[in-house]
Amino acid sequence: MKFTETQKIAYALIKTPGIGFVKGRRLMENADCSDAEKFLSSARNFCSAKEYSEIKATFDVTDFEAKERLFTEKGIIPVAMTEKEYPESLLPYSDMPIILFCKGDVNLLNTESFAVVGTRYPTRYGRRVTEDFVTALSERFCIVSGLARGVDACAHRAALDAGGKTVAVMGCGPDIVYPSENYALYRDIENYGLIVSEYEPTTPVNAHNFPARNRIISGLSRGVLVTEAGLKSGTMLTINSALKQGKDVYCVPGAIYNETSGGCNRSIRECQTRAVLSVNDIYEDMGISKETFSPPSALQLDVNENAVLELLKREGESHFEEILPVTDLTVAQLSALLFKMEVAGLIYKTKQNYWSV
Amino acid sequence: MLATVTGYALDGIKGFPVEVEVFTQRGLPSFETVGLPASAVKEAKERVRSAIKNSGFDFGSFRTVVNLAPADVRKEGSALDLAIAIGYLCSTETVSAKNVSDYVFLGELSLDGSLRRINGVMPMLISALQEGFTKFVVPESNAKEASFVTGAEIYAVKSLSDAVNLLIGFDVPKVPCSGYDVDEDLIPEVDISDIKGQLMAKRALEIAVSGAHNLLMSGSPGTGKTMLARCVTGLMPKMTFAEAVEVTKIHSVSGLIKEEEGIVMRRPFRTPHHTASLFSITGGGSKATPGEVSLAHNGVLFLDEMPEYPRKTLEALRQPLEDGVITVSRVGRTAEYPADFMLIASMNPCPCGYFGSSVKQCTCTPREILNYVSKISGPLLDRIDIYIEVNNIEYDEFRSSAPSETSAKVRERVERAREIQRKRFAEDGIYVNSRMNNRLIKKYCAIDAESEEMLGKIFKARNLSPRAATRILKTARTIADLAGRDGITFDDVAEAIQYKTADKKEMASL
Numbered sequence: 001m002k003f004t005e006t007q008k009i010a011y012a013l014i015k016t017p018g019i020g021f022v023k024g025r026r027l028m029e030n031a032d033c034s035d036a037e038k039f040l041s042s043a044r045n046f047c048s049a050k051e052y053s054e055i056k057a058t059f060d061v062t063d064f065e066a067k068e069r070l071f072t073e074k075g076i077i078p079v080a081m082t083e084k085e086y087p088e089s090l091l092p093y094s095d096m097p098i099i100l101f102c103k104g105d106v107n108l109l110n111t112e113s114f115a116v117v118g119t120r121y122p123t124r125y126g127r128r129v130t131e132d133f134v135t136a137l138s139e140r141f142c143i144v145s146g147l148a149r150g151v152d153a154c155a156h157r158a159a160l161d162a163g164g165k166t167v168a169v170m171g172c173g174p175d176i177v178y179p180s181e182n183y184a185l186y187r188d189i190e191n192y193g194l195i196v197s198e199y200e201p202t203t204p205v206n207a208h209n210f211p212a213r214n215r216i217i218s219g220l221s222r223g224v225l226v227t228e229a230g231l232k233s234g235t236m237l238t239i240n241s242a243l244k245q246g247k248d249v250y251c252v253p254g255a256i257y258n259e260t261s262g263g264c265n266r267s268i269r270e271c272q273t274r275a276v277l278s279v280n281d282i283y284e285d286m287g288i289s290k291e292t293f294s295p296p297s298a299l300q301l302d303v304n305e306n307a308v309l310e311l312l313k314r315e316g317e318s319h320f321e322e323i324l325p326v327t328d329l330t331v332a333q334l335s336a337l338l339f340k341m342e343v344a345g346l347i348y349k350t351k352q353n354y355w356s357v
Numbered sequence: 358m359l360a361t362v363t364g365y366a367l368d369g370i371k372g373f374p375v376e377v378e379v380f381t382q383r384g385l386p387s388f389e390t391v392g393l394p395a396s397a398v399k400e401a402k403e404r405v406r407s408a409i410k411n412s413g414f415d416f417g418s419f420r421t422v423v424n425l426a427p428a429d430v431r432k433e434g435s436a437l438d439l440a441i442a443i444g445y446l447c448s449t450e451t452v453s454a455k456n457v458s459d460y461v462f463l464g465e466l467s468l469d470g471s472l473r474r475i476n477g478v479m480p481m482l483i484s485a486l487q488e489g490f491t492k493f494v495v496p497e498s499n500a501k502e503a504s505f506v507t508g509a510e511i512y513a514v515k516s517l518s519d520a521v522n523l524l525i526g527f528d529v530p531k532v533p534c535s536g537y538d539v540d541e542d543l544i545p546e547v548d549i550s551d552i553k554g555q556l557m558a559k560r561a562l563e564i565a566v567s568g569a570h571n572l573l574m575s576g577s578p579g580t581g582k583t584m585l586a587r588c589v590t591g592l593m594p595k596m597t598f599a600e601a602v603e604v605t606k607i608h609s610v611s612g613l614i615k616e617e618e619g620i621v622m623r624r625p626f627r628t629p630h631h632t633a634s635l636f637s638i639t640g641g642g643s644k645a646t647p648g649e650v651s652l653a654h655n656g657v658l659f660l661d662e663m664p665e666y667p668r669k670t671l672e673a674l675r676q677p678l679e680d681g682v683i684t685v686s687r688v689g690r691t692a693e694y695p696a697d698f699m700l701i702a703s704m705n706p707c708p709c710g711y712f713g714s715s716v717k718q719c720t721c722t723p724r725e726i727l728n729y730v731s732k733i734s735g736p737l738l739d740r741i742d743i744y745i746e747v748n749n750i751e752y753d754e755f756r757s758s759a760p761s762e763t764s765a766k767v768r769e770r771v772e773r774a775r776e777i778q779r780k781r782f783a784e785d786g787i788y789v790n791s792r793m794n795n796r797l798i799k800k801y802c803a804i805d806a807e808s809e810e811m812l813g814k815i816f817k818a819r820n821l822s823p824r825a826a827t828r829i830l831k832t833a834r835t836i837a838d839l840a841g842r843d844g845i846t847f848d849d850v851a852e853a854i855q856y857k858t859a860d861k862k863e864m865a866s867l
Contacts, residue, residue: 121719149723181723259718319748320557331560332836336851343811343851353557353748 010080010099097198104194114141115221118151126228136279138164166193171210173203218242229263249273317356360447364440365481366432369692372481376426379444384420392425412470439464472496476612482506501619504535537598547587567774568790568835571700576747582703590624591764625656631665640685653698663702664732802830808850
């Protein structure tokens with residue numbers, strides 16, 4: 001690939017010390033970006049002399065050809081702020097990067113998106129919520145998340161499985177797979193979705209970069225859905241940055257005793273976010289009409305199956321030995337029954353020996 | 358002059374006769390032992406000398422040579438002391454050698470002339486009977502063990518002088534044969550009714566024991582995995598006399614027989630620690646002694662915290678799990694020991710122990726968890742038919758006082774299921790479901806179309822290996838046997854799938 005002049009300018013600006021998001025943007029928008037020479041001569045009017053000499057020095061030392069080779073090799077596509085590929089949704093905010101490094105289908109930057117984020121250590125409940133919501137949401141939206149382990153990875157995967165589109169916003173260079181266990185997922189997103197980062201390729205993993213990418217995740221999206229988050233989860237930062245941007249944040253509530261849902265529940269309680277119980281709630285809230293899901297067709301159930309279902313519906317989740325007394329079965333029979341119901345999709349095993357509807 | 362006395366030495370869990378030839382002649386006093394004696398046998402001369410003197414006999418002043426024939430086989434242990442001492446007394450004509458060749462002498466001497474307990478009496482006696490020897494002189498402390506060898510004429514003596522008394526015609530009573538009678542009181546340390554709740558785990562144990570399936574339990578610390586494992590031996594059918602003798606032979610060689618019991622009546626329950634060396638598990642050392650897998654023969658080998666064991670140790674279990682025997686090869690010696698045990702293993706779900714627990718949040722990364730469960734290799738997991746997750750719920754007073762079944766009650770069902778299997782496999786050379794090979798699975802584990810369809814569905818959804826299918830079928834067969842059914846029903850298969858060994862990926866994900 002070859003850098004366009006605009007991309008060269010944007011790249012030089014982010015490499016210049018002392019030029020941040022705001023100043024960089026001012027320069028990009030006001031100076032003449034048609035080529036480097038003209039840019040330098042017009043940029044003089046929009047920055048101090050010191051900054052000007054810094055920018056000039058950066059232009060002189062940057063080996064653009066070497067960078068072009070690197071980008072080609074890694075398959076990275078740069079997108080500068082003034083280009084048409086640059087996501088419109090990011091433009092209203094002053095703290096957005098002036099260049100994005102992408103890998104995959106750049107058109108996804110401007111599709112209607114929805115962010116789905118959550119804890120890195122979800123419970124089965126969290127996974128299930130994520131899968132169910134994402135499967136439904138991905139019919140309409142491109143799913144944006146952060147490729148972290150846990151809910152993020154689960155959301156990307158579910159979107160891909162449902163045949164939808166997904167965008168992963170990374171906190172390191174777009175060519176770095178982190179965490180490494182998401183390697184296969186990374187490859188799939190690269191082929192069927194988009195990987196975006198504000199950090200140039202080969203930027204190593206750095207913990208403080210990760211909270212910063214949250215503003216891009218929420219910035220790209222129409223709304224943010226938090227499927228499961230503990231009180232101390234990094235997801236709370238995403239919620240805050242989304243709220244600052246004026247986005248709608250939706251949280252799926254959990255049981256009050258579950259620490260892993262503490263963050264969601266707390267933010268609902270504090271009226272920062274809206275509780276949603278199904279995708280329809282989101283659609284309704286956003287003013288999108290959507291047919292309600294039809295409830296599963298009634299099956300012929302026997303007495304014991306009904307008893308199990310009733311208990312699980314009431315308790316949410318029950319241990320094998322709590323289920324046993326409501327039936328008139330032996331351990332062996334109940335074991336078989338639970339399995340059959342699991343196969344039929346009526347119930348599922350949440351964790352060791354616990355079942356839920 | 359020359360005297361010949363018969364002693365016995367051990368090779369693995371078999372005994373072989375040792376001709377102890379003692380030749381004494383007048384000359385400079387010396388005492389040589391030849392015929393490949395190990396150090397314990399070489400040292401016998403000092404014990405013999407002192408024992409003879411302290412028993413009131415004259416040791417005299419002779420040039421003595423003791424030859425242990427066959428001279429090309431190494432002899433270990435101290436069991437030849439008595440034979441050497443008797444040989445010496447005969448050779449110096451202190452004792453008449455007339456009837457000495459009728460007996461086999463076994464025993465270790467102490468310096469004061471009394472006889473000490475030795476290891477391996479039962480295997481030596483059994484081998485000797487097959488060789489045609491019938492009369493045995495054994496230390497009194499080994500009398501109980503010897504008395505279980507039917508057909509042997511046992512004389513138990515306290516000291517060297519007692520043995521001489523027997524030879525010169527004093528009346529030493531024969532030890533009466535002990536009958537094998539498994540005591541009802543021989544209940545294991547943990548009765549299954551002592552464990553509250555854990556109904557699924559208990560059911561899984563019952564199935565595992567019925568079909569002799571190996572079992573893996575996964576659960577957070579404090580959920581009762583060890584308790585459950587400890588009650589397994591109590592659920593197993595009582596050992597038959599033949600089984601008890603097999604076990605006793607191995608334990609006797611290792612010196613683990615209790616003096617007053619003489620025979621092992623309880624099924625062994627072996628719990629080697631995970632720091633145990635490879636050879637202590639498989640058997641080995643310079644003497645090629647039996648390892649934990651053999652000591653657990655006909656019983657249970659319990660590996661607590663299985664992933665903590667070195668990989669080499671775990672891999673070494675594969676041969677015995679497959680064949681029921683283990684071959685121990687050491688320098689100049691190869692011994693084959695029976696090792697037909699039921700493997701019970703327990704593990705935490707992750708290094709911190711709380712993955713998937715409702716009590717505490719797990720602090721492990723997915724990579725750590727996968728690495729942890731990957732310490733158990735696939736081929737080993739393939740030999741474990743039943744996998745359960747153990748956890749407990751809180752019980753209130755009322756429910757905790759509800760009666761639960763005793764081990765004896767469960768054992769009855771197990772014994773019935775075993776009986777069915779014995780009859781079914783009468784011509785197949787095996788006796789439990791877990792030992793079925795693919796051919797037998799095809800023959801005995803037919804399932805109906807409905808079950809077939811469900812299995813197919815599950816396999817696709819969970820990406821299971823064909824090996825998982827054979828495990829499920831074997832377990833389903835046992836479940837049907839427990840219920841006394843000829844055919845395997847849909848419900849049997851459905852239950853069996855609940856106990857299927859999880860594959861590693863699945864163990865590492867919620």
